[in-house]
Amino acid sequence: MELQAQEGRLIAAAGLGRVLVATAVPVERDAVARACPGDLGIEVIAAGVGPALAAASTASALTAAALRGEPYGLVVSAGIGGGFQPEAPVGSLVVADGIVAADLGAETEDGFVPVNELGFGTVRHQPPVDLVRRVAGAAGARTGAVLTVSTVTGTAARAAALRERHPTALAEAMEGFGVAEAATAQGVPVLEIRAISNPVGPRDRAAWRIPEALTALTEGFGKLTPVLESWNRHDS
Numbered sequence: 566m567e568l569q570a571q572e573g574r575l576i577a578a579a580g581l582g583r584v585l586v587a588t589a590v591p592v593e594r595d596a597v598a599r600a601c602p603g604d605l606g607i608e609v610i611a612a613g614v615g616p617a618l619a620a621a622s623t624a625s626a627l628t629a630a631a632l633r634g635e636p637y638g639l640v641v642s643a644g645i646g647g648g649f650q651p652e653a654p655v656g657s658l659v660v661a662d663g664i665v666a667a668d669l670g671a672e673t674e675d676g677f678v679p680v681n682e683l684g685f686g687t688v689r690h691q692p693p694v695d696l697v698r699r700v701a702g703a704a705g706a707r708t709g710a711v712l713t714v715s716t717v718t719g720t721a722a723r724a725a726a727l728r729e730r731h732p733t734a735l736a737e738a739m740e741g742f743g744v745a746e747a748a749t750a751q752g753v754p755v756l757e758i759r760a761i762s763n764p765v766g767p768r769d770r771a772a773w774r775i776p777e778a779l780t781a782l783t784e785g786f787g788k789l790t791p792v793l794e795s796w797n798r799h800d801s
């Protein structure tokens with residue numbers, strides 16, 4: 566254990582930064598951790614389901630690490646997610662080129678108005694462009710916007726409305742924007758990586774493929790961790 570901690574400190578001292586991967590639930594954490602043996606500066610936590618708990622847990626982990634003198638240089642929100650069809654089929658991987666809060670705003674007679682257009686806050690975080698390209702290339706993933714929602718989409722009408730507002734969206738999940746808000750508040754860059762477990766659209770629990778998505782998550786992280794380990798934020 567002490568040797569592993571020393572390795573992590575060496576990585577931080579070399580300026581590469583430690584990496585915090587925030588999943589929602591323990592099965593996702595374990596799927597990612599299987600691909601990151603021996604702690605080379607990548608730590609994986611189960612931060613909870615939904616944007617609020619994910620933000621709170623990520624903020625706590627970042628603050629605790631900074632107080633220990635071992636700050637993280639990158640945060641990754643990772644897990645399963647719904648895929649917009651046909652671009653993001655079940656079992657595929659998506660790396661976010663934008664992390665977007667899709668239901669943070671106000672409903673009006675003229676439709677949905679995002680919170681930034683109401684005059685406060687933001688609804689989008691931008692992951693480092695070069696890192697997104699390199700991680701997606703290594704993992705064989707598609708890149709596109711990943712939407713954060715507090716309610717899982719369950720109808721074709723809502724799926725279509727989301728795609729109309731966000732034409733580049735490939736996936737939706739429930740934590741990315743919360744993780745990104747916590748990371749950005751501490752000046753840490755952020756990525757989001759989703760393995761597709763179900764189509765976004767009409768609710769059909771029989772269509773979920775969670776084991777396949779968890780396998781895709783493990784295989785994807787197995788290919789992309791060398792990129793995370795070697796990435797220096799000044800590269801982007």
Ligand SMILES: O=C(O)c1cccc(C(=O)CC[C@H]2O[C@@H](n3cnc4c(=O)[nH]cnc43)[C@H](O)[C@@H]2O)c1
Binds near residue numbers: 646716765
């Ligand atoms: O009850 C349902 O119909 C239903 C359908 C899909 C997902 C759920 C969940 O409660 C999963 C929440 C959990 O997994 C991520 N996730 C996976 N698929 C989706 C999705 O299509 N839309 C939003 N989130 C999804 C999410 O990040 C949570 O961690 C229930």
